[in-house]
Amino acid sequence: MTAGADAAARVLRGRTVSFRDDPRVVGPDQAMQSHEDGAVVVSQQGRILWHGAFTDLPREHAEAPCERYGREVILPGLIDAHVHFPQHRMLAAPAHDLLEWLERFAFPEEARYAAEDHAAAAAERFLDKLVSHGTTSALVFSSVHGMAADCLFRAAQRRGLCLMTGATMMDRNAPDAVTQDAEASARESAELIASWHEVERLRYALTVRFAVTSSEEQLRLAGELLADHPGCLLHTHLSESAAEIEAVQRLFPWSKDYTDVYERFGLVGESSVFAHGIHLSERECQALHDADSMVVHSPTSNTFLGSGLFDIEHVGAARRPVRVGIATDIGGGTSYSLLQTLAEAYKIARLKGCSFNAFDGFYLATLGNARGLRLDGEIGTLDAGRWADVVVLDPQATPVLAARQELSESLEDMLFALMMLGDDRAVRAVYVRGERVAGRDLGEG
Ligand code: GUN
Numbered sequence: 058m059t060a061g062a063d064a065a066a067r068v069l070r071g072r073t074v075s076f077r078d079d080p081r082v083v084g085p086d087q088a089m090q091s092h093e094d095g096a097v098v099v100s101q102q103g104r105i106l107w108h109g110a111f112t113d114l115p116r117e118h119a120e121a122p123c124e125r126y127g128r129e130v131i132l133p134g135l136i137d138a139h140v141h142f143p144q145h146r147m148l149a150a151p152a153h154d155l156l157e158w159l160e161r162f163a164f165p166e167e168a169r170y171a172a173e174d175h176a177a178a179a180a181e182r183f184l185d186k187l188v189s190h191g192t193t194s195a196l197v198f199s200s201v202h203g204m205a206a207d208c209l210f211r212a213a214q215r216r217g218l219c220l221m222t223g224a225t226m227m228d229r230n231a232p233d234a235v236t237q238d239a240e241a242s243a244r245e246s247a248e249l250i251a252s253w254h255e256v257e258r259l260r261y262a263l264t265v266r267f268a269v270t271s272s273e274e275q276l277r278l279a280g281e282l283l284a285d286h287p288g289c290l291l292h293t294h295l296s297e298s299a300a301e302i303e304a305v306q307r308l309f310p311w312s313k314d315y316t317d318v319y320e321r322f323g324l325v326g327e328s329s330v331f332a333h334g335i336h337l338s339e340r341e342c343q344a345l346h347d348a349d350s351m352v353v354h355s356p357t358s359n360t361f362l363g364s365g366l367f368d369i370e371h372v373g374a375a376r377r378p379v380r381v382g383i384a385t386d387i388g389g390g391t392s393y394s395l396l397q398t399l400a401e402a403y404k405i406a407r408l409k410g411c412s413f414n415a416f417d418g419f420y421l422a423t424l425g426n427a428r429g430l431r432l433d434g435e436i437g438t439l440d441a442g443r444w445a446d447v448v449v450l451d452p453q454a455t456p457v458l459a460a461r462q463e464l465s466e467s468l469e470d471m472l473f474a475l476m477m478l479g480d481d482r483a484v485r486a487v488y489v490r491g492e493r494v495a496g497r498d499l500g501e502g
């Protein structure tokens with residue numbers, strides 16, 4: 058038995074699935090690692106010590122307590138690459154389009170986060186929702202109030218979660234209750250970076266809502282902050298709806314296109330994460346590829362708000378691939394479940410004539426998102442050394458799934474049914490840093 062800090066706390070035994078690379082690029086055989094009777098050894102420090110076939114379990118771990126999951130699927134914890142904390146209860150609010158939805162629902166709801174007791178209670182409820190859906194890490198929009206981001210960081214820290222967020226920068230084209238002048242928002246962002254960036258598993262994301270709600274001065278200050286703090290992420294929206302793109306053209310008449318606005322202020326780089334990217338031109342894709350930025354597909358939001366159909370083959374085209382991630386985009390999105398999100402991504406791919414299989418989906422929700430968020434050394438696989446953030450999914454969780462799985466003839470088909478028909482009911486167990494925090498017998502925590 059290994060002594061001291063690296064001692065095994067437990068062994069998780071079941072069908073393991075983890076990725077080494079992108080199946081769309083290297084093919085599923087090269088990309089995926091799966092063991093029908095697999096094991097993940099978790100250390101007392103909450104890291105993965107070993108992963109492989111149970112029959113090859115190193116003898117030094119043989120005495121560790123074993124949690125048996127039979128034919129259930131053990132995956133790296135799911136990662137949500139774009140989700141809005143202050144919209145956590147505001148799902149299913151119908152509107153004609155994105156801009157009307159923001160005015161009528163999102164801005165008034167976000168204004169409530171000026172009150173600390175509201176923000177603090179909401180942070181706990183929001184994080185409960187993430188983990189009960191198998192999501193163990195997320196890049197999160199907060200509200201314009203620095204205090205609300207502070208509440209969320211504090212709640213995530215208490216739970217040992219890997220989470221990235223930041224106060225939202227907005228200084229125009231929105232109600233006073235959710236805007237702040239450019240200088241003040243930059244000052245508040247800088248203070249939050251000093252308080253929270255790289256504290257334990259937390260990182261700061263400079264958060265510009267979108268070009269429509271920022272003046273040139275605010276974008277310039279955000280660019281300066283990013284240059285001064287290159288380890289931070291830049292998190293914003295890009296090219297989501299037709300009316301939004303027209304507004305950007307009106308507000309920045311000198312710009313070549315929407316992406317050019319962010320480029321002009323130094324906001325397009327390898328740590329930049331752009332939600333949506335539905336209507337990107339070839340020039341914009343080339344610029345995002347050159348910068349190694351990530352575009353985050355948010356399928357349930359895009360269909361719900363009628364924003365458009367993301368073209369994964371256009372954005373990821375081999376001649377100049379743009380990194381693609383996947384996200385719920387709650388509350389424009391309609392489900393906290395990344396399984397439901399992948400199901401919608403599949404349907405959108407079909408409508409666009411694109412391929413999208415289960416391996417593509419589970420890769421995006423694990424290693425793909427981890428890479429785009431620059432966290433693949435920490436999370437996103439079951440490899441030794443990564444944090445033991447793990448989700449166990451039951452492929453037969455509901456009567457409908459159980460019946461469908463009677464027909465499944467391969468791992469891919471089993472995972473496909475799980476992604477199309479699964480949701481939080483399929484979440485059997487969730488581990489954060491090796492500790493069980495949610496799952497069927499634990500309630501919502
Ligand atoms: N663009 C700017 N703000 C938002 C938002 O809150 N949700 C979505 N889906 N798009 C946005």
Ligand code: ZN
Pocket residue numbers: 139140141294332386389
């Ligand atoms: Zn969003």
